[in-house]
Amino acid sequence: MNPDFAVTRKMFELPEGVIYLDGNSLGPLPKAAMARVAATMQDEWGQMLITAWNRAGWMDQPRVLGDRIGRLVGAAPGTVVLGDTLSIKVWQALAAALALRPERRVILSDTGNFPSDLYMAQGLARLLGDGYRLVTVAPEDVAGAIDETVAVTMLTEVDYRTGRRHDMAALTALAHEKGALAFWDLAHSAGAVAVDLAGSGADFAAGCTYKFLNSGPGGPAFIYVAPKHAQMALPALSGWLGHEAPFAFDPDYRPGHGIDRMRVGTPAILQMAALSAALDVWEGVEPAAVHAKALELGDRFIDGVLAGCPMLQLATPRDHGARGSQVSFRHPEGYAIMQALIARGVIGDFRAPDILRFGITPLYIGVNEIDQAVAILTEVMRGRLWDRPEYKVRAAVT
Amino acid sequence: MNPDFAVTRKMFELPEGVIYLDGNSLGPLPKAAMARVAATMQDEWGQMLITAWNRAGWMDQPRVLGDRIGRLVGAAPGTVVLGDTLSIKVWQALAAALALRPERRVILSDTGNFPSDLYMAQGLARLLGDGYRLVTVAPEDVAGAIDETVAVTMLTEVDYRTGRRHDMAALTALAHEKGALAFWDLAHSAGAVAVDLAGSGADFAAGCTYKFLNSGPGGPAFIYVAPKHAQMALPALSGWLGHEAPFAFDPDYRPGHGIDRMRVGTPAILQMAALSAALDVWEGVEPAAVHAKALELGDRFIDGVLAGCPMLQLATPRDHGARGSQVSFRHPEGYAIMQALIARGVIGDFRAPDILRFGITPLYIGVNEIDQAVAILTEVMRGRLWDRPEYKVRAAVT
Numbered sequence: 001m002n003p004d005f006a007v008t009r010k011m012f013e014l015p016e017g018v019i020y021l022d023g024n025s026l027g028p029l030p031k032a033a034m035a036r037v038a039a040t041m042q043d044e045w046g047q048m049l050i051t052a053w054n055r056a057g058w059m060d061q062p063r064v065l066g067d068r069i070g071r072l073v074g075a076a077p078g079t080v081v082l083g084d085t086l087s088i089k090v091w092q093a094l095a096a097a098l099a100l101r102p103e104r105r106v107i108l109s110d111t112g113n114f115p116s117d118l119y120m121a122q123g124l125a126r127l128l129g130d131g132y133r134l135v136t137v138a139p140e141d142v143a144g145a146i147d148e149t150v151a152v153t154m155l156t157e158v159d160y161r162t163g164r165r166h167d168m169a170a171l172t173a174l175a176h177e178k179g180a181l182a183f184w185d186l187a188h189s190a191g192a193v194a195v196d197l198a199g200s201g202a203d204f205a206a207g208c209t210y211k212f213l214n215s216g217p218g219g220p221a222f223i224y225v226a227p228k229h230a231q232m233a234l235p236a237l238s239g240w241l242g243h244e245a246p247f248a249f250d251p252d253y254r255p256g257h258g259i260d261r262m263r264v265g266t267p268a269i270l271q272m273a274a275l276s277a278a279l280d281v282w283e284g285v286e287p288a289a290v291h292a293k294a295l296e297l298g299d300r301f302i303d304g305v306l307a308g309c310p311m312l313q314l315a316t317p318r319d320h321g322a323r324g325s326q327v328s329f330r331h332p333e334g335y336a337i338m339q340a341l342i343a344r345g346v347i348g349d350f351r352a353p354d355i356l357r358f359g360i361t362p363l364y365i366g367v368n369e370i371d372q373a374v375a376i377l378t379e380v381m382r383g384r385l386w387d388r389p390e391y392k393v394r395a396a397v398t
Numbered sequence: 399m400n401p402d403f404a405v406t407r408k409m410f411e412l413p414e415g416v417i418y419l420d421g422n423s424l425g426p427l428p429k430a431a432m433a434r435v436a437a438t439m440q441d442e443w444g445q446m447l448i449t450a451w452n453r454a455g456w457m458d459q460p461r462v463l464g465d466r467i468g469r470l471v472g473a474a475p476g477t478v479v480l481g482d483t484l485s486i487k488v489w490q491a492l493a494a495a496l497a498l499r500p501e502r503r504v505i506l507s508d509t510g511n512f513p514s515d516l517y518m519a520q521g522l523a524r525l526l527g528d529g530y531r532l533v534t535v536a537p538e539d540v541a542g543a544i545d546e547t548v549a550v551t552m553l554t555e556v557d558y559r560t561g562r563r564h565d566m567a568a569l570t571a572l573a574h575e576k577g578a579l580a581f582w583d584l585a586h587s588a589g590a591v592a593v594d595l596a597g598s599g600a601d602f603a604a605g606c607t608y609k610f611l612n613s614g615p616g617g618p619a620f621i622y623v624a625p626k627h628a629q630m631a632l633p634a635l636s637g638w639l640g641h642e643a644p645f646a647f648d649p650d651y652r653p654g655h656g657i658d659r660m661r662v663g664t665p666a667i668l669q670m671a672a673l674s675a676a677l678d679v680w681e682g683v684e685p686a687a688v689h690a691k692a693l694e695l696g697d698r699f700i701d702g703v704l705a706g707c708p709m710l711q712l713a714t715p716r717d718h719g720a721r722g723s724q725v726s727f728r729h730p731e732g733y734a735i736m737q738a739l740i741a742r743g744v745i746g747d748f749r750a751p752d753i754l755r756f757g758i759t760p761l762y763i764g765v766n767e768i769d770q771a772v773a774i775l776t777e778v779m780r781g782r783l784w785d786r787p788e789y790k791v792r793a794a795v796t
Contacts, residue, residue, distance in 0.1 A: 085663025123636030265483025
């Protein structure tokens with residue numbers, strides 16, 4: 001059954017006069033998050049003080065929220081835990097994977113992967129020395145590049161620039177065939193597409209919560225470890241909350257049970273309160289239904305834009321099986337075009353060197369917004385309204 | 399000039415009937431944090447959406463807040479940055495220090511150090527292999543144990559159990575004499591004592607903000623790198639926000655300028671909003687004056703408790719030069735005694751195996767609270783009021 005998107009839409013604070021097509025970068029404010037965070041501050045922090053770690057269940061939040069996210073990405077209860085940032089979680093997963101394949105030296109990724117994943121892998125390989133290295137190939141060449149030198153594949157399922165989607169099950173099977181492990185970055189998947197971590201056989205995964213899961217700026221990341229590895233993956237970032245008995249204050253590290261060992265330090269409780277409210281929107285909502293609606297709206301957007309703006313080049317695959325939920329176009333003046341759009345209330349974003357990104361997020365975006373965005377983009381392109389000096393001044397964050 | 403503690407006290411939400419002596423674990427709610435976080439959510443996240451990263455200055459918060467904390471720990475502007483948890487920041491500092499002493503293999507610490515620091519060092523040494531190891535000695539034996547094998551000393555200035563304070567300047571000088579680097583954990587120092595990172599010659603430091611700086615549960619950590627190392631300390635956790643140009647999306651990591659390279663992933667903006675309000679309390683307040691008052695109140699507490707409760711053993715040095723701001727006592731039934739105190743509105747905490755901890759935090763604790771706490775503790779001890787089964791059941795978090 002399709003979720004009632006008119007209902008989910010009312011659960012978000014959306015400013016007047018804005019068409020928000022950037023939920024793939026930062027999801028909007030769920031209305032319930034205001035009261036949830038205020039209660040966490042006033043009633044828990046303010047009144048219970050230190051005792052809230054027990055009495056308000058703060059210490060359990062990383063696992064409680066992990067299970068709620070697990071449902072959205074096809075992971076069994078007890079296999080996902082929240083904490084840190086996605087970059088840290090990528091690093092933890094890679095370090096654990098390399099330890100499980102001690103005779104291999106290659107982390108294989110693709111050139112379309114998000115740079116922070118590549119950077120973290122480079123940093124880990126440099127730290128380990130001894131021949132460890134990151135190898136990147138074009139996204140379409142990944143399958144052919146998996147061989148017996150590869151310890152772990154590090155792939156982002158949905159490309160942050162183009163929205164192109166890897167075949168998680170097929171590539172994971174290929175990796176396993178060659179004796180490699182598969183790590184998946186779900187930054188642009190969780191809450192956007194139907195992910196089946198358990199079904200695809202993924203070994204490790206990680207993702208962020210501030211995009212399609214709407215947890216707010218700097219919301220915590222999550223990590224998944226397949227049950228078969230959970231007791232073997234000895235954490236390289238061995239923090240006290242990943243210890244078997246954190247409050248025994250033993251001098252020696254002993255890893256906690258299963259996924260708990262992937263916890264590191266004190267969880268960010270205010271961010272988790274916002275996430276908790278954001279996940280309420282997902283009650284009774286299946287990612288598959290959201291993705292289906294995003295594809296339908298995306299087709300409408302693509303058709304409209306290509307009809308009205310022949311100077312824009314589609315960067316996203318048309319094939320439903322090969323894309324996530326965002327839609328992207330290329331244009332050499334992409335930065336200025338996006339500034340002209342934002343000035344007119346259509347918020348998408350730009351990714352160097354030439355990508356205009358539009359997040360299609362059915363929880364709060366419908367046909368009306370898509371049609372209005374097409375009309376405004378068409379107006380901007382036909383009238384060359386982007387061709388003004390003030391639209392070409394780059395901001396620090398784009 | 400002494401700060402007016404009657405004024406700072408009014409800036410905190412303190413529940414009726416509670417004497418809060420656990421600000422060394424979680425500081426209380428600064429009243430202004432409620433409105434600050436609400437505005438960040440409603441006006442920035444809610445209304446500006448993605449553009450708030452620039453327009454609301456979110457992306458700069460780790461450096462802006464870093465400079466504000468820098469003032470409280472004797473660090474020059476541009477040498478402190480916020481982010482992650484303390485465990486991660488400890489790891490980053492150790493990895494950077496080891497890279498600066500490639501011919502040495504020992505991280506030297508003391509057995510009183512907070513376990514997470516020891517665990518993170520163990521994890522790093524295990525990952526590096528090649529003879530790297532953590533060596534711990536008794537706190538009083540550190541000075542004698544620094545030799546030419548030591549790459550870096552890892553010491554927490556103020557002991558989390560006893561409140562014993564290391565001599566940062568003297569031990570740093572000793573480390574340098576032997577060619578080692580000095581890393582300092584300021585978890586129980588920042589906001590509690592007058593730290594002089596620059597003056598003491600410390601090479602690296604890190605700390606948390608949710609204790610004496612009152613940023614709330616899971617508030618971000620901070621890291622300090624001495625200016626002379628800032629361009630040399632290549633980060634092992636090389637995340638995109640530590641890149642020279644994060645939004646260029648280069649495939650290869652190039653470290654950012656100075657302390658910026660110690661940033662990793664997306665900053666936790668809601669927690670930073672709370673921290674920002676919490677730091678307003680410190681405007682015009684010098685840590686030295688806060689420490690002086692804490693010592694005075696601490697003496698009063700020690701004298702009162704020792705007079706009323708001869709069965710408790712003082713675990714904190716009496717010497718003002720050798721202690722931070724907390725006061726601790728030992729008793730084999732420490733856990734039950736603390737539960738009995740909490741049931742009577744005196745909140746301190748217990749640390750295994752036998753330590754009763756009391757945070758003395760003059761920003762919001764004065765003579766009246768100290769005297770009441772002494773009276774209640776005396777009543778509990780004299781009447782053996784702790785000797786009840788329900789006080790002996792251990793909670794998950796103690």
